[in-house]
Each structure stands twice: as C-alpha cells, then as structure tokens.
Amino acid sequence: MILAKQLLDTLSVNPVTEMDSLSPLRKVLNNDTIRIENLDVYIEDQHILKDINVAIPEKSITCIIGPSGCGKTTLLKTLNRMHDETPEVRINGKVYVDDLNIYDKGVNVIDIRKKMGLLAQRPCPLPMSIFDNVAYGPRIHGIRKRKAINQTVIQYLQYVGLWDEVRGRVRSSASRLSIGQQQRLCLARGLAIEPECILGDEATSALDPLSTRIIEELFLKLKHKYTVILVTHTLRQARRIADFIVFMYLGKVVESGPTEEFFNNPKKQLTRDYLSGSFS
Amino acid sequence: MKFLEEKIFKLIMIGAAVIIMAVLAYIIGTVFYKGLPSLTWEMITRIPGGGFYLGKEGGVLNATAGSVFIITGALVLSMLISIPLVMYINFYLPKRSFFSAIIRFSLDILFGVPSIVYGAFGFALMVYMGIRASLLGGIITVAMLIMPIMMRSLDEVTRLLPRDLPDALLSLGSTKLEMTKVLLRKLMPGIMTAVLLAVGRGIGDAATVLFTAGYTDNIPSSLGQPAATLPLSIFFQLGSPVEEVQNRAYASAVILTIIILIMSFSARYFSSKFLKNK
Numbered sequence A: 001m002i003l004a005k006q007l008l009d010t011l012s013v014n015p016v017t018e019m020d021s022l023s024p025l026r027k028v029l030n031n032d033t034i035r036i037e038n039l040d041v042y043i044e045d046q047h048i049l050k051d052i053n054v055a056i057p058e059k060s061i062t063c064i065i066g067p068s069g070c071g072k073t074t075l076l077k078t079l080n081r082m083h084d085e086t087p088e089v090r091i092n093g094k095v096y097v098d099d100l101n102i103y104d105k106g107v108n109v110i111d112i113r114k115k116m117g118l119l120a121q122r123p124c125p126l127p128m129s130i131f132d133n134v135a136y137g138p139r140i141h142g143i144r145k146r147k148a149i150n151q152t153v154i155q156y157l158q159y160v161g162l163w164d165e166v167r168g169r170v171r172s173s174a175s176r177l178s179i180g181q182q183q184r185l186c187l188a189r190g191l192a193i194e195p196e197c198i199l200g201d202e203a204t205s206a207l208d209p210l211s212t213r214i215i216e217e218l219f220l221k222l223k224h225k226y227t228v229i230l231v232t233h234t235l236r237q238a239r240r241i242a243d244f245i246v247f248m249y250l251g252k253v254v255e256s257g258p259t260e261e262f263f264n265n266p267k268k269q270l271t272r273d274y275l276s277g278s279f280s
Numbered sequence B: 001m002k003f004l005e006e007k008i009f010k011l012i013m014i015g016a017a018v019i020i021m022a023v024l025a026y027i028i029g030t031v032f033y034k035g036l037p038s039l040t041w042e043m044i045t046r047i048p049g050g051g052f053y054l055g056k057e058g059g060v061l062n063a064t065a066g067s068v069f070i071i072t073g074a075l076v077l078s079m080l081i082s083i084p085l086v087m088y089i090n091f092y093l094p095k096r097s098f099f100s101a102i103i104r105f106s107l108d109i110l111f112g113v114p115s116i117v118y119g120a121f122g123f124a125l126m127v128y129m130g131i132r133a134s135l136l137g138g139i140i141t142v143a144m145l146i147m148p149i150m151m152r153s154l155d156e157v158t159r160l161l162p163r164d165l166p167d168a169l170l171s172l173g174s175t176k177l178e179m180t181k182v183l184l185r186k187l188m189p190g191i192m193t194a195v196l197l198a199v200g201r202g203i204g205d206a207a208t209v210l211f212t213a214g215y216t217d218n219i220p221s222s223l224g225q226p227a228a229t230l231p232l233s234i235f236f237q238l239g240s241p242v243e244e245v246q247n248r249a250y251a252s253a254v255i256l257t258i259i260i261l262i263m264s265f266s267a268r269y270f271s272s273k274f275l276k277n278k
Helices: A002-013 A016-020 A023-028 A072-079 A109-115 A130-140 A146-159 A163-169 A179-191 A209-222 A235-241 A259-264 A269-275 B002-038 B041-045 B061-092 B098-112 B115-129 B135-159 B164-171 B176-186 B188-203 B207-212 B230-238 B243-274
Strands: A032-043 A046-057 A061-065 A089-097 A116-119 A197-201 A227-231 A244-249 A252-258
Touching: A032 A072, A032 A227, A046 A072, A046 A227, A046 A244, A046 A252, A061 A072, A061 A235, A072 A089, A072 A197, A072 A227, A109 A116, A116 A179, A116 B164, A130 A146, A130 A179, A146 A163, A146 A179, A179 A197, A179 A209, A197 A209, A209 A227, A209 A235, A235 A259, A244 A259, A244 A269, A252 A259, A252 A269, B002 B243, B041 B061, B041 B243, B061 B098, B061 B135, B061 B176, B061 B188, B061 B230, B061 B243, B098 B135, B115 B135, B115 B207, B135 B188, B135 B207, B164 B176, B176 B188, B188 B243, B207 B230, B230 B243
Parallel strands: A061 A227, A061 A244, A116 A197, A197 A227
Antiparallel strands: A032 A046, A032 A089, A244 A252
C-alpha cells in the first residue's frame, strides 16, 4: 500500500510538462554530462530558482540566456557549489555531474570545483606573477615537480594564445596585463586544474570587442575537449557560439533546445517575445 | 552665492590642513630644537652613568633597548593573535554572523580603554601570577594595548577586499586556508599600516609600562628582568630640577621620534619590495 503510494508520488512529481524542457536536447544527444533535476534555490525567503529541469550535453557550448535577475548566475553557481559559501542560500533538488549528485552527502566540494573551471565576469588575477597564477591550481592540487609545473603553465598559456605575448615577463605581476589578457590568463588558470566543464559568467561583458572575439574563439576551441556553459545577456553572442540555449525567465526555464531551432522556431510565446525584444 | 559657499568651505579645509601641519611642525620643532644640542653620541650608545636621576653622565641606551625589545615582542605577540582572528571573522564566519558582530563590538570597547587601565590590569595580573615588573610583563601589557588597534585596522582593510578574489580562489578548488594565504599577500599593505599604527601607539606609551616593565639602568638580558623604556625615561628626566637633565629629556624624545621614523620607512620599503607581484 505504502509502496504504491510512493510510486504514485514519484509519478506525480514528474508530469510530462516538466520533462518537456529536457526532451529537445535528449533527442539530439544522449550523453549529457550535467543533469539538473527539480532544483529549487532559495535565498533567505526568496524563491530564486523554481523547479529547474535541464540537461546539458557534453563537449558543446550551452548558453544560458534571459533578462537580468532571472537567476542565470544563481543557476551557474549551483553547478560548482559556490553557494556553499553563503549560508542564506538553501538548495533542494539534484544536480548530476557524470551521474553523481554533487549535493549528495559525502561529496567533496573541492573535487566538484576541480571539475568546473569558472571564468568570472571581471578577470581577477591572483596577487602574484603570471606564471604563479597558472601554476597556482596545479600546486594546490598536489603537483610539486618543477618540471611538470613548468610544462603545464607553458601548455595552457599557449592554449589561450598568451604565451607569445608574455614570454619574456612571466615572472612579472599579472595585474600589469591588459584586461583582455587578464581574462585569458584566468581561463588558462582555470584550465590548468584540468576541469571537465568550463563555466563562464558573462565572461566577456567587461571586455572590448576584440578581446571578446578572442575569448569567443577560445570557447569554440574549448568545446572539443570540454563542456562549456556560459551565462550571457547578449543574444547575438549566444547565437554566434552556442550549440544549445537555455532560456530562463523569473527563475524558471522557459525553453531550451539547439540554437538553430531555438532562434528560428521558438515554441513558447514568451521566447518569441524575448527574441523580438519586447522585454529584456 | 554658490560660489561663495564653495570658497568658504575650501578655506575651512585648507585651514584645517594648515593647523594640523603647524601643530606637527611645532612639536617636532620643539623636540629637535631643545633636544639636538643635548643629543650626544654618548647618550645614544651608553647606559646611564652613576646617579643618573640627579646627574648628567652616560646615556639612555637602557631605555632605547628596552623600548625596542618591548615593542618588538608586543608586535609579534599581537600579530600572532590578531591576524588569525581577523581572518576568522572575515573569511570563515558568514557575513552577517552574530559572533563576529560581538567580536567587533568588544574590539571597539577595548580600543577606547585608556592605557593606564591596561597598565593597572597588567599589574594586577602579574601580582596574581607572582611575576615581578619585567620585560615579559611589559610585552604582554603593551600587546594588550595595541591588539585592538591592530585588529580593528586590519579588519577594516580586510572588509574592503573585493569579493571576486576569494571567489576566484575557491572556484579553483582552494581550501579556506589556501585561500587565506593568498589573501594575506593582497592584504600586506594593510597589515603594514596596522603594524605602524600599533607601533606608534605602543612605543610612546608610558602608562602601560609604568608598573609592568619597571625601570632599570641596565639593558635587560632576559624576559624576567625589568626593562627601562624611553617614555618613562623622558618622564623621569623632565621631573628633574636640573635644567641639563631636563634637556636630556628632549634628546630622548628625539631618539624616540627617530626610532618611529625608521620603523615606518622600513615598513613601507619592505612592504613595497615584498609586493612586487601584487
């Protein structure tokens, strides 16, 4: 009897409409790295994220779009458990990364953050040299051999195209780089901890057009190796680089799907209004 | 009308700046004017000769050494306590925590406690523990005096730290301790300012060391021995009826001023050197 009731409960929690947002991505790719299920986030008494159900496919770029204050950044922060630092935030629901619920008890938060490289809105170099900035991650994660660290630093500085620009001055302060270079340095720093996903929180909004383009091209290069998830408020950027779009409004996922389909054939009226610029 | 207002306020501001500089120039001027003629090499390098309080032989090396020992010890002691405390309330406790509010409130109160009260408290503590007036007693009491100053100014600069940096460090998978280590580098100028404020307050204070460090004509060779201090030596010299000895008080004040200047310049120098890669 109880079992039957439980079964009924589980069935009623997942009505077909909720799975709706999952299905378009599912059709295209079956290998999601990140699955968010029934996620609710509260900050104090405010209900910030409401019943989020989204799957994010691996080795592609997923852009989270939506008007300001719709919870994009909050959603991104749940993925590397940065909300742990603020006790006012309460999280219900499940976030699976490689089939492991990162909010399960006994999951080490450091391991989760190691898997998720974060690129913040404004570049924030550590108060040390360019070299040490990139070497910081490997060092705290236990790599001691000088040769290995040298190799890693050079490899990732080359990867983000910074090596040739800073070759002669890797020992000088990172804060002397231009802001676009700093953002690439932060990307190299994030890559050096060998994550599986790259999270970008409006990572180009503080940059000039040229630096923005360089970073965007890097994202396109990165998606062959990593799962890239970007929060952006520029629709054009999403259209340029995204493979998949998640559109949020007032803490809910309104629609999600492959970029082409999303922009050319949106299913919901709200999405159409947003794309046509009725609200932003 | 608006123009006049602007002018008046500008005048008030310039006036305030001039007054401050004039007071400083007057104090330093008097000290140097009266002190420099009596400031001999002997005064700097010798301990007092016979009958110091009445006479004029020897120097104040005992007090110089005592002051430097006490302030160095007190600095080390108070840094060992203030840095962990400030890191704890800023990086480990949540932003609006009840506990950190209580700590800040008690620091504000301790900040306002007069130094003679610390002196008396230190003395009472020493009597209770059976310690005589000594270098150790002076160090502990001065540390109590400068700790709130240090913590409060450190706390202020730490709160001004942009939130991005801790977030960036945590998202790289740092533990809190690893994060704190990097943030301390960023905070180095603030720490130096806190140290300078504390040194300025601690080294010139006579009331705290009056009962706790005592006074002696010798340079202390262990923590258990009494130690002379420059503020007290100035106090005793000024109290002498002999004019030559009174002038030596100004010479002692010159030495004290120079020590503070050397300390603040070297602190600035080392912090800028240390922070090449900030």
